Amino acid sequence: MMNKNFIIKYSFIFSFFFISCVGPPDPDHGLVENLPAIINTNTAFTFDLRGDNYAIDESIDISLNLTDGTLASTLIVTDYKNNDTTIVLLQDVNGEDIYKYIISGNITRADANTRIKPKKAIIQSNSFTGILSWTVTEQ
Numbered sequence: 648m649m650n651k652n653f654i655i656k657y658s659f660i661f662s663f664f665f666i667s668c669v670g671p672p673d674p675d676h677g678l679v680e681n682l683p684a685i686i687n688t689n690t691a692f693t694f695d696l697r698g699d700n701y702a703i704d705e706s707i708d709i710s711l712n713l714t715d716g717t718l719a720s721t722l723i724v725t726d727y728k729n730n731d732t733t734i735v736l737l738q739d740v741n742g743e744d745i746y747k748y749i750i751s752g753n754i755t756r757a758d759a760n761t762r763i764k765p766k767k768a769i770i771q772s773n774s775f776t777g778i779l780s781w782t783v784t785e786q
Contacts, residue, residue, distance in 0.1 A: 678695055678696070678697035678778065679697070680697050680698070680699050681696075681697075681698055681699055681701045682696075683695065683696045683703070683705070684696070685707065687707065687709065687710050687711075688710055688711075689710050689711060689712040690711070690712075690784065690785070691711065691782065691783070691784040692707075692709050692710070692711050692765075692768060692782070692783040692784070693780070693781065693782045693783075694707075694768065694770060694779070694780075694781045695778075695779070695780045695781075696770075696775070696778070696779045696780075697777075697778050698772075698775040698776055698777060698778075698779065699776055700729070700774045700775075700776055701772065701774070701775045701776070702772065702773050702774060702775075703770055703771065703772050703775065704770075704771050704772075705768075705769065705770045705771075706767055706768070706769050707767065707768045707769075707770075708766065708767055709737075709765045709766060709767060709768055709783070711764075711765055711783060711784070711785070712764075713762065713764050713785050714785065716762075716785040716786050717759050717760065717761065717762060717785070717786045718745065718759065718761050718762065718763065718764075718765060718783065718785060718786070719757070719758065719759035719783070719784055719785065719786035720737060720745075720746045720756075720757070720758045720759070720781070720782070720783045721756070721757045721758075721780075721781070721782045721783075722735060722748050722750075722754065722755070722756045722757075722779075722780070722781045722782075723754070723755050723756075723778075723779075723780045723781075724750050724752075724753055724754045724755075724777055724778065724779050724780075725753055725777060725778045726753075726776075726777040726778050727750070727751075727752050727753045727754075727776070727777035728776040728777055729774050729775065729776040729777070731772055731773045731774045731775065732749060732750065732751050732772075733749075733750040733751075733770070733771065733772035733775050733779070734747070734748070734749055734750070734769070734770070734771045734772070735747075735748040735750065735768075735769070735770050735779075735781055736748075736767075736768070736769040736770075737765050737767075737768055737769075737783060738765070738766055738767045738768075738769065739763045739764060739765060739766055740764065740766045742766075742767075745761055745763050745765055746758055750779075753777075759786045765783060768781075768783070
């Protein structure tokens with residue numbers, strides 16, 4: 648009888664322990680640290696990053712398909728906390744820069760002045776710390 652009570656008691660304690668354990672909280676900003684979120688469709692390209700001393704040298708072929716509109720680019724950098732310069736480029740099919748952003752602090756930029764079809768997005772940094780949100784779409 649004691650053996651059965653012992654098993655029931657410790658099974659309950661063991662079950663309670665695993666049911667009551669929780670993982671880390673979900674980030675309130677929706678971004679996981681040092682894991683870029685990239686959306687690359689024929690209507691929009693977005694690159695979002697919450698970096699903590701994050702090194703990146705990324706070149707992404709853009710799927711954006713312009714119809715008759717203007718190419719719009721919006722870049723927002725907040726919580727910037729490092730001495731490294733981050734470069735964000737949008738290039739055309741010939742490798743020419745359409746938009747070039749050199750980031751050395753918090754910045755908000757919105758550009759919409761070209762009809763050139765983008766080919767490639769390039770993001771380079773040795774140690775980015777902050778939140779970077781870049782969107783390219785047709786306006």
